[in-house]
Amino acid sequence: MAEDTDELPPDLIQAVRQALGYTEGARWARAGQAWSELVDLALDHEHLDLAREAANRAVDALRRDDRPSATLQVLRRAIALADDEDAQILQQIQLAACLLDAGHLDLSEQVGREVLSATAPGPLRALAADTLAGALLARGDLVGFRGVLAQLREDASGIGVVSADFRGAQLDRLDGRLEAAAQGFAACIEALEQHPGAAGARASACAELGELALLQGDPDLAMGFFDRASEEWAQSGRRAGLFQIEGGRALAALASGATTFLPGLLDGPVAYAEERGLPLLEARLRMARGLCRYAAGSAAADADLQAAILLADTARAPYMAGRVRYERHRWGLSEDLDELRQACDQLSGNQPWFSKATLALARALRHTDPPEALRLAGAVLCRFTAMGLHAERDIAKALVDELVR
CATH class of the missing domain: 1.25.40.10 (Tetratricopeptide repeat domain)
Known part of the structure; x- marks a missing residue:
């Protein structure tokens, strides 16, 4: 004391x-x-x-x-x-982080920018840049994210360099450079192995690798990464991180074809996020539980997905909202093409999921608007090829072949 x-x-x-x-x-x-x-x-x-x-x-x-x-x-x-000036700066950074957790993304960005501009170069400014990057990523502001990442790389030193590398790997993922992203996250984990206090950071990188594996169609690999992330979050003692991983594990189970993942296993995590006031976590967990409920034949499935959309839209988190809208269409819970177009708009800065949603739109339009369907399918065919998403590439190619006959 x-x-x-x-x-x-x-x-x-x-x-x-x-x-x-x-x-x-x-x-x-x-x-x-x-x-x-x-x-x-x-x-x-x-x-x-x-x-x-x-x-x-x-x-x-x-x-x-x-x-x-x-x-x-x-x-x-x-x-x-x-x-003390440094103490006040650190508290302002914590304020931005808490606003992000509470779903106040605009305020988090505002506070983050203010503290970044008022802080001299050094570790504190690097921490401020990293926190601001998190808010910009949640808001889908890719232009702002790139600028802050450049600032973070300039200011980071020592172990802080790993934060810059982690954000860089996130940018690679958003831009569709999936192999580069995987290598970047793996390098972050390796760099943090000898730091006992970095369990949460290792967990975040493992979770990102799990999400990448899901994108690339390898749910078994994804489950392995999620298991490692769970161990790291347990070590750090952060329940919100553990519950986020439970959502990932549910999605991996569904992707592997399992229909026995009990939606009730996510009831506790959803209630925790709702009670604690963590809307972005709640949206992700409701999406996962809604899809599990649908696979289990529950009539309550779409209520979860609609709630997830409302939470994400209210927080102005377009990537999350667009993902849920796309999943509703993919799982047959919605045939509303306007909603699917909205999903494409919201995912426009997130190349892998934007491309998946665009392919879904092309397939939905192939009978009513073949020229537009062909244009969309041709565009994503190139993207899927570049990203190495072979299953989606083959679907897009088959659609292009069908439409040019």
């Missing part, structure tokens, strides 16, 4: 010991509440240093408990109490 607790008033000593006990026991919800209450108590006694430390510890505990809304409240107090 910042102060010798033996010199504190008795009520402060008791409050500090209680908060420390919850923290040492990893009881994050109680720890967050205890540290938050200690801020007020310390201020009442005019112990400003203790109030600052209590606010920072409350932020850490609430973030570990995946409670972005509660974290935002404490963060604003921590920022107001800060008397």
Whole structure:
């Protein structure tokens, strides 16, 4: 602690010991509440240093408990109490990250840009750039993402270089350079193997490899990556990460042809995301549960998918919303071509999924508008070939051959 607790008033000593006990026991919800209450108590006694430390510890505990809304409240107090410029910058970066978790993507970008422009070159600016990149990626702002990635590469040093490489691999995936993306994520994992505190970062890279394997039509490989990601998230103690992987595992099971993945296994994760106020995680999990429900013959399937679309649209997360709209069409839950066109528009910066949605639109138009279907199929045929997505390439080629006869 910042102060010798033996010199504190008795009520402060008791409050500090209680908060420390919850923290040492990893009881994050109680720890967050205890540290938050200690801020007020310390201020009442005019112990400003203790109030600052209590606010920072409350932020850490609430973030570990995946409670972005509660974290935002404490963060604003921590920022107001800060008397050190670097500490305030770090708290502003945390604010942008919490806004992203809470689905406030526009505000997250705004805060991220403000702190990036106000921070001198160095590790803190690299962290600010990485956080801003996450918001821009969720918003589908690929132009902004490229610019911030260039800034991140300029400022990153030491272990921070891995963050730049991770974002670079994400850009490769979005641009359809799937093999380069896979190599980039694998290199990130290798670079972090000797860093015990990097379990969450390794988990994120493993999850990306799982998503790539699904894109490339290898659900067994995807499941292996998701299993590794689950182990890493368990080590880091972040339940939101674990639940995100459960959604990936469900999609991998469906892609392998399984119809026995019980949708009920995702009830807990969906409820967790909803209760914690994590809309993007909830949207992904509802998509996965909805598809599992459909495969199991449940009438509740489309309610999940519609809820996922609403969550993603409300957060202004086009890649997520477009993906769900495409999946509704692919699984036969929607024949609305306008919705499929909207999916294509929302996925336009995400080449692999944009190409899949465009191929679906071409197939839907082959009888009513053959010239347009041929144009679309010809365009994605080239993209699938370049991306190495052979199954989709063959479908596109067969459609082109059918339409030119």
